[in-house]
Amino acid sequence: MTDLLALALGAARAGGDAILGYYGRPLTVDAKADDSPLTQADTEAHRTITAALAASGIPVLSEESPVAEVAGRKAWARFWCVDPLDGTKEFVKGSATPPVTSGEFTVNVALVEDGVPTLGVVHVPVHGVTYYAADGQAWKQTKDAAPVRIEARPAPADALTVVASRDHAGPEVAAILARIEGEGRAVASASMGSSLKFCLVAEGAADFYPRTVPTFEWDTAAAQAIVEAAGGGVSTRADDRLTYNKDDLRNPSVFAWGDPALDWRTWLDQ
Template sequence: MPDLLPFALEAARAGGDAILEFYGQPLTVDHKADDSPLTQADLAAHRTISSVLEGSGIPILSEESPESDLEGRASWSRFWCVDPLDGTKEFVKGSAVPPVTSGEFTVNIALVEDGRPTLGVVHVPVHGVTYSAADGQAWKQMGDNEPMPISTRAASNALTVVASRDHAGPEIAAILTRIEAGGRSVESTSMGSSLKFCLVAEGAADFYPRTVPTFEWDTAAAQAVLEAAGGGVSARDGSVLGYNKSDLRNPSVFAWGDPALEWASWVPSRAAP
């Protein structure tokens, strides 16, 4: 594995450990300007991850970075793109009484070079599962076991489509209808956080459409894993996602495992009004 992957793995697992110190405990939940939730765990993970990644000498763009840390980022050709806690809503459910959660929140760390994620780690703290990718290879590691190579699967007439638990909507339903109208059967499964991409990467699903907003830190690490596993991530028009944009929001995102999958025929050129 390339030299920078151990930095990302160490940082992701340390961030996960920091999150678990708050898991299942009473939480204070604040809300940011976009109304997304923010907890002590998000900030603790950010600080822990940053302290590890700083040792690489590469700048860090984290969801929780203060603006002062991002001055001059337009000139960065290489940087870490970090979501310290992807799936905060799912994490917060662990503090309910009784807890109602699947533990499907993740730590996402990607290395972005010249606008493309080239290395990625998606770590699932509750389950001890880690997906990683570097140098065109992708792996899944269960606990302390050896990492095992993963790859996408060839699409068949029976597709598994994964959708966001909290963000699916009528356009996703319309896409599923179009798939079935084309003669394929569809099994739809729901999952939180960046694990949706990872399901496609490990050949457990075929297609993941996401038509509501995401940010660069939501997608970079999992995109690196999926691309290394043989799949891809595109915008609605088929173009690749760019990173370190002036606006860190992504357009609609479509992730696929089989390069021959004609997913664009199921997706309207623009969202319905």
């Protein structure tokens, strides 16, 4: 796994460099079939990452893959799952005048084996931060500093940090926050862009992340590998582990948690 991790790290960082070549500059923004935005940075990062991963001989399922290239994906027992630019809307804000952006968009690269993400890289190009995991260990590296091991934390008894917005996450998430408070626990909110919300759980900065709005497999695979290696999990509403290479690449609602003892199911709509 060491060689594959090095390859994934290099691919993600090269994709991030490609993205930064367009950051803060005028962009052409097209709309895909689902009305999500597509920029030159998305397509250039896709080309850069897939070219780097080609050395492994393992097929690639990317958000920007042509349909014909992934038509046989159900036969793949092992594949790379890639989001070349997760958080394109946030990236586009960097081209506004003046720029209004947190820089919290990411490059996501995961290795999926038999439906399970076993290796993951989430790279933040603007901030030079990289989260990654393999072989049951998760790490965070900031620029050229030494990597630091990260672990999810036990959930505090009297207060939880939940990655959610009271205003924009939807009525079910608002109800979840109310139920937690109804148990007598204080709730602090934490927020980050794109797949970094999962990484907050992985590094022990948050306890729970309910994601009830739609995602696709490339949005979650790399971050799930990191959360799981850090001791947490990513589950469906039925409390099943989120799996990959499904018939439909769209995910159901997903819930990331750091403490296996956290009884988060009691907070969901029944």
